[in-house]
Amino acid sequence: MAKVHLTLQGKGGVGKSMMAAIIAQYKASKGRPVLCIDTDPVNATFEGYESLNVRRLEIMDGDEINSRNFDLLIEWIATEEADDIVIDNGASSFVPLSSYLIGNQVPDMLAEMGHQLIVHIAVTGGQAYEDTVNGFEAIVSQYPQTTLFVIWLNPYWGPVQSSAGIPFEKSPEYKATLKEAKGRIAGFVVVENLKKDTAGRDFGEMLQSHLTFDEALGMESLSIMTRQRLKLVKKGFYDQLDNLPEI
Template sequence: MILQGKGGVGKSLAASVLCQYLIERGREITAFDTDPINHTLAGYKDLPVKELQLLQGDDIDRRRFDQLIEEILTASGDVVVDNGAATFVPLSSYLKENQTVDFLESSGMRVLIHTVITGGQGMKDTADGLVSLASHFTVRLVVWLNRYFGEIATDNKTFEEFKAYKQHRDQIAALIHVPLKSAQTFGRDLEELFSRHQTFAAVLAGETLPVLPVMTRQRLKIWWHEMCQELDLAGLTDAEYAENTEKTE
């Protein structure tokens, strides 16, 4: 599950990248887009995404979270849930109130909560979101460090020196550093790729129209390779995760 109360920090980017990575590693996945406002993940036609409408009028219908859990339990393979900022509080409350994480794990599922920390103006809010998740859930957390809006540092302290990290690092299964490249080349190429909801696999195979220029594809290939290396180091697949967890413990 990708959870973060701050909007526009890269949750759907993390969700789409995670889906593509798992598929590339030969995993069977089902993804859910529960964002009631921005259905970004559902816009990827090459990904197996189900859009789940959680709004009833202007309010979140918490009973529809029951449907989400039913769908998760009956899904095959890995499940990725992209959650919008608007449903962060109600979904977090639902998970806690219904002891949903414990229930899913007792049903044989391994639950990881992914959250995004960003630099710039959103740094404090995203760090507070991490603290909130760590305080409410005992499940392992995967933290994505997104420096697109600025360095994740304050008073010459890196994220690993932040109080939020030090207090909860036993819960953090992995830190994923989103590759940061030149904004004028890599940044622009990535923005256009994400805005078109195209997958790296399709673009790099020349399956999209129009076919992108060769250097654009080269830059996307470099970024995607580095991103996959980060995810490999995180050990998100069962065998790798178990090995990394054992080493940590």
């Protein structure tokens, strides 16, 4: 059974490609064959990770899903000998892709094929907080019982809390959705609020260069302390993912 990891969020610039890259690296570190696919019609950031061998697939035709290319995506999922399939999707295709997946009962079809669909949802702080919370509520309410969810809390734009200072995990929106999800939320991954002049800069430059952790840690051109900070960032992500056995 393959686990199909799909990043979804209707707001752009919230870290979906970062999430996809980390998931792919984490799964590969466990010795699991991973198939990586970038379907973002605007920013093919995930495809930029050469060492992850990301396949590019155009699933949009204007404002609509290109059904033939989507069929190819399903064929890849069905026929590739991968334990994990990581798909990065863009904000601009969020609504049509979700409508297409649900309308064609694709999550249930994947379950019948023996695959587990896991949707990774980013919730961020700052001005994007309400938009990403709305996206989270919409995703969980629309997807069927066969789907699992992982919530990534990203404080890049500020604390992940409402304007009233209520953390997302204690918000009425999360509590209500948690009841609706009925055990389908596998857990959280919290993106550490890194110091901007040290680990934050190191991690940001690594992402901008489309480098994996292992590639960066193997670069002698980086200082010893830069590599040490990146090693700790990697450990922070991997330890959290280790605590989500369902994924």
